Amino acid sequence: MIQKRLIGVVTVRDGWAVQSFGYGRYLPLGRPEILVENLDRWGADEILLQVIDATRQGRGPDMALLEQIGKRGLSTPLIYAGGVRSAADAVAIVAAAADRVVVDALIRDNASEVIKAGEQLGNQAMIGSLPLSIEHGAVRWFDYRTRTSEPMSEELLELLEAGVLSEALVIDWKHEGQPGGFDHALLDALPKGVPVIAFGGLSSAPQLVQALKMPHVVAVAVGNFLSYREHAIQAFKAELLGVPLRPAAYQQTLHA
Numbered sequence: 001m002i003q004k005r006l007i008g009v010v011t012v013r014d015g016w017a018v019q020s021f022g023y024g025r026y027l028p029l030g031r032p033e034i035l036v037e038n039l040d041r042w043g044a045d046e047i048l049l050q051v052i053d054a055t056r057q058g059r060g061p062d063m064a065l066l067e068q069i070g071k072r073g074l075s076t077p078l079i080y081a082g083g084v085r086s087a088a089d090a091v092a093i094v095a096a097a098a099d100r101v102v103v104d105a106l107i108r109d110n111a112s113e114v115i116k117a118g119e120q121l122g123n124q125a126m127i128g129s130l131p132l133s134i135e136h137g138a139v140r141w142f143d144y145r146t147r148t149s150e151p152m153s154e155e156l157l158e159l160l161e162a163g164v165l166s167e168a169l170v171i172d173w174k175h176e177g178q179p180g181g182f183d184h185a186l187l188d189a190l191p192k193g194v195p196v197i198a199f200g201g202l203s204s205a206p207q208l209v210q211a212l213k214m215p216h217v218v219a220v221a222v223g224n225f226l227s228y229r230e231h232a233i234q235a236f237k238a239e240l241l242g243v244p245l246r247p248a249a250y251q252q253t254l255h256a
Helices: 032-042 063-070 087-096 105-109 111-121 154-161 184-188 205-212 232-239 249-254
Strands: 005-013 016-021 025-030 046-051 078-081 100-103 126-135 138-143 148-150 167-172 196-199 217-222
Touching (some): 005 032, 005 232, 016 032, 032 046, 032 232, 046 063, 046 100, 063 087, 078 126, 100 105, 100 111, 105 111, 111 154, 126 154, 126 184, 167 184, 167 217, 184 196, 184 205, 205 232, 217 232
Parallel strands (some): 005 046, 046 078, 078 100, 167 196, 196 217
Antiparallel strands (some): 005 016, 138 148
16 A cells, blocks of 8 residues: 655745745745755655745755755755756755655746656656645636646646656745645645645644645645644644555664
């Protein structure tokens, strides 16, 4: 049986880790590398480091932050998102510290660079970020730069169906940061067979179970709600009974 994943998310803005609410209101948490280390210790299956202001400010990936994290010897796979402008950026991110790369604006701006990055890194390293909402019964794809939404493009759907993007990070951006806010209807928005990571407003074990029991959902990602209590990932995993979830690293050690 395929084991699914619980991903811890660290959101970075102006160089600091923050709690994000709908990507419009923020509360500071501290140094992002410390939060990444905590998630590594607590048993996350993967860690998503998302720098949410890089693209909007015209900056590239935060290589200095990646290099700091790379020196800390994490045992947990790292996913990086933010400021990816080209295949060369994606390659540099993986060379610095990350195992996988999330692309968002690059899908809209230059899909050929997404394909090129997949050819150089392997498609398994490429994840597409899809901030979605349902408006008047239709699925809309949100652009953070213009703060506007539009239908998903044919280019995006082709990248997903061809496997150039190995997984889709489906973000309920309107309810991000809101307890119990995730709209599970978004998980049926993509073509059949596309592996999905659910993110945005997932705050309780029953929500996570509902998402993880969907066959095409391969992972759930949790951000703010891992900051409210120590060892929250371990607590979530203990509550996710009946779900084929990877055991936490500390459990693997105990049974070795």
